[in-house]
Amino acid sequence: MSIKSKAMRYILAIDQGTSSSRCILYDQQANTVAMAQQSFKQHFPHPGWVEHDAEEIWASQAGVIQQVMMQAQLRPADIAGIGITNQRETTVIWERSTGKPIYNAIVWQDRRTADDCIRLKQAGFESMVKAKTGLLLDAYFSATKISWLLDHVEGAREQAERGELAFGTIDSWLVWKLTNGELHITDVSNAARTLLFNIDTMQWDDELLALFGIPSSLLPEVKSSSEIYGQTHNSKIGAGIPIAAIAGDQQAGLFGQLCINAGMAKCTYGTGSFLMMNTGQQRVASSHGLLTTIAWQIGNEIHYALEGSVFVGGAVIQWLRDGLELFEQASDSEQLAGSVDDNGGVYFVPALTGLGAPHWDPHARGAIFGITRGTTSAHLARAALESVCFQVDDVLQLFSVESGTPIVQLRIDGGAAVNNLLAQFQADISGVEVVRPTNLETTALGAAYLAGIAIGLWTIDELNQKWRIDRSFQKKMRPLEAESLKRYWLKAVERAKNWVE
Secondary structure, eight states, X not given: OOTTOTTOOEEEEEEEOSSEEEEEEEOTTOOEEEEEEEEOOOBOSSTTOOEEOHHHHHHHHHHHHHHHHHHTTOOGGGEEEEEEEEOSSOBEEEETXXXXXXXXXXXXXXXXXXXXXXXXXXXXXXXXXXXXXXXXXXXXXXXXXHHHHHHHSTTHHHHHHTTOEEEEOHHHHHHHXXXXXXXXXXXXXXXXXXXXXXXXXXXXXXHHHHHHTOOGGGOOEEEOSEEEEEEEEETTTEEEEEEEEEEEHHHHHHHHTTOOSTTOEEEEESSSEEEEEEEETOOOOOSSSOEEEEEEEETTEEEEEEEEEESOSHHHHHHHHHTSOOOSSTTHHHHHHHTSSSOTTOEEEOOBTBBOTTTOBTTOOOEEEOOOTTOOHHHHHHHHHHHHHHHHHHHHHHHHHHHSSOOOEEEEESGGGGOHHHHHHHHHHHTSEEEXXXXXXXXXXXXXXXXXXXXXXXXXXXXXXXXXXXXXXXXXXXXXXXXXXXXXXXXXXXXXXXXXX
């Protein structure tokens, strides 16, 4: 059968990440047909600042969409729907009349507004913010980034007051570009990451907008995660393709792992490590530094989740490669780390952009402890790999505490999930079954699944039959050994905290 056959229906998944833009084409059995990926530049104008060029993001994303359609020899009419998943919290403001960004996108990793968040905490606002949003007052989220842009880009606040500007997380920016400015929307999973959205009323919150000094005219319309929002209208991509799903990357990953029932959890090992646990239709409040967020909305049904965000996961391996030049390829880290039996007493706290959950310390910085004359590059590599798992374990243990349900299985994905040493150490240190699926591209897959549901291609029950295990990792380490390792890890974390005054 020709790939162009009208009998076949294809889903295009847009996966716009922190370091690259990707596009994956799926057939109606959810098999991958074609894929393309393109990196883009990271900008670090000052210590702790991280920016992207929003126009470059769009150019790279449009480029990989075109590549995939050319690979598969498809026309716009052959695409049944588009699902979008995106790096969350990253903030873009653009002019409605021209579609031009007023400044670079401020990335979720950016810490320039950390002191603003501290001042708001000291003024007593965090409890109100947490009650409404499920989030903490942290520079991670979009609200203080928006405020910074309005206050530091000349004329921006006046333009915003006149209704001339639009704010969006990356999903909103992509939809705007795909529809040539016809749609200014987001979904509940992305709206819930802004510090401006009330996850009980499911509305932008006037009290929060006033707190951060943000005019409501900036904001996109909030939609569910799986519905036909409109159609493409873009000269590069083509016209008439239904845009049928939007979900933040971690929520899409949770759905792609088919963690569709309460109590199921996943971890994505990417630039950061992101854990999410489905809590069903119950909003579980955290008292230990986890986030309560919206997982997705399908129809009228909303699923909530608990989340722990580790800011530096795979990025620590990138730093060993690019900063210390210990190896040429990130994949070489497993062999180097595996060349020693243990970490040699070395502990690496990768607080390169502060610490996320459950510590939430923007003033922590990276530190390596336990170095002796016997320490080698292999010990550093092993300590770095182990640090990813220690951070994940910190969050995983809190999932059990907060939800009252022991976690017995962790589904893993992301680039570092292929590392068997890492997966085994995670099982050992956390005492859970770690399961790696055959398809590790679960973020894009989740966006495709949500789009397929919206256009009637699949049901959730049908999708549940598609999940397949590649390998399961069981705990092998003795409990006393695991406890000793974790004790030293927590000791190292405490010494790395509050480094920057």
